[in-house]
Amino acid sequence: MCQTPNHCAYPAHIAAFSLTFTRMSASPVKVLFFSAKPYDIASFNQHNASYGFELEYLETHLGPHIVNAVDQGTFAVCVFVNDKLTTEVIAILAAKGAKVIALRCAGFNNVQLEAAKKYGITVCRVPAYSxxxxxxxxxxxxxxxxxxxxxxxxxxxxxxxxxxxxxxxxxxxxxxxxxxxxxxxxxxxxxxxxxxxxxxxxxxxxxxxxxxxxxxxxxxxxxxxxxxxxxxxxxxxxxxxxxxxxxxxxxxxxxxxxxxxxxxxxxxxxxxxxxxxxxxxxxxxxxxxxxxxxxxxxxxxxxxxxxxxxxxxxxxxxxxxTGHQAFFTEDALSQIAETTLASIHKLSKGLTPDDALIVQI
Structure with a gap:
């Protein structure tokens, strides 16, 4: 997995930014997961005890074939390395009212950051996990x-x-x-x-x-x-x-x-x-x-x-x-879940997360 861009061999030319917004409803924050595996579900459910989000899990990867299944009112979509956040996908997410794309990984080469900026969606990631x-x-x-x-x-x-x-x-x-x-x-x-x-x-x-x-x-x-x-x-x-x-x-x-x-x-x-x-x-x-x-x-x-x-x-x-196994330890899964949920929590309150970098061009 990758690291913080300014410490890597080739910079991604990104800058930090924060997008502040206020939740207009007291209903639970809904987070829709894509590419969810049993170990993701177990880890996120465990850490969600501290947040009380409404979590929904889909095993399929995110792409144009499934994006229309995202419900109106979904606050954040949580994705992994092989989900495809194309301009088309991001436009539909925005139309559905999604405010956050939460990457449960460090790399973000699968996200069209310019499209996220255009449609006002915040992109957060886990810059360091074990x-x-x-x-x-x-x-x-x-x-x-x-x-x-x-x-x-x-x-x-x-x-x-x-x-x-x-x-x-x-x-x-x-x-x-x-x-x-x-x-x-x-x-x-x-x-x-x-x-x-x-x-x-x-x-x-x-x-x-x-x-x-x-x-x-x-x-x-x-x-x-x-x-x-x-x-x-x-x-x-x-x-x-x-x-x-x-x-x-x-x-x-x-x-x-x-x-x-x-x-x-x-x-x-x-x-x-x-x-x-x-x-x-x-x-x-x-x-x-x-x-x-x-x-x-x-x-x-x-x-x-x-x-x-x-x-x-x-x-x-x-x-x-090996099949993208390098990150796969108990320690890393725990850090990924906690950092991701903490970032979503802060964003839902209009705050900027401490640990996850908010990336945008």
């Missing part, structure tokens, strides 16, 4: 790939205790490149320093705490050239779409490892597949995927997946894919 959760998942993916523990697990369950094919390498002494040193990137850097790695970073804004800890800031190309391991921790913006492409892959070390727990479209998947085929990349770990909205958060075990690109990725023995 950044350690995402950073630790990135490290878990890295360790799994370089020590092949996933292969060992399956092998031993079949009573095969051979070590052939399980040769890994030490992280200690390796050079780790980190793109984006926001909250999650910083947490990842600290862990890698603890492993005894040399940590290089690229970000438009140096973090002095990281410099003091031993992180060396340098250019993007220099990080690519030196890194044995490259981990992405920046938001997705129009400027950095396909940040990892055929050109940048060509600048990386032969046999490097790439980890992405941020946004799928930071990577040109077809270029990465080419790099895996030639050995330019020795390992790939992704918790995000450009076309993930068709796949992730769903049980497709009994279905035929028509996405040939993800099927090709899954065919590589040195590729590890």
């Amino acid at each position: 950044p350690e959760a995402v950073a630790e998942h990135a490290v878990a993916m890295l360790l799994t790939l370089v020590r092949k523990t996933h292969k060992a697990y399956n092998r031993v369950r079949e009573q095969n205790f051979s070590l052939n094919g399980l040769l890994g390498f030490n992280l200690h002494g390796k050079t780790v490149g980190v793109i984006g040193t926001g909250r999650i990137g910083k947490a990842f850097c600290k862990i890698m320093l603890g492993f005894g790695c040399k940590v290089l970073a690229f970000d438009l804004f140096k973090d002095e705490e990281m410099v003091a800890a031993g992180v060396q800031y340098t250019t993007f190309d220099d990080v690519l050239r030196q890194a044995d391991i490259l981990s992405l921790h920046c938001p997705l913006t129009p400027d950095n779409r396909y940040l990892i492409n055929q050109d940048s892959l060509g600048k990386m070390k032969q046999g490097a490892t790439l980890i992405n727990t941020s946004r799928g479209a930071l990577i040109d998947t077809h270029a990465v597949i080419g790099a895996l085929k030639t050995g330019r990349l020795a390992n790939l770990g992704i918790d995000v995927y450009e076309q993930e909205e068709r796949l992730f958060f769903k049980d497709l075990s009994g279905s035929i997946i028509e996405d040939d690109t993800i099927q090709r990725l899954l065919s590589f023995p040195n590729v590890l894919v």
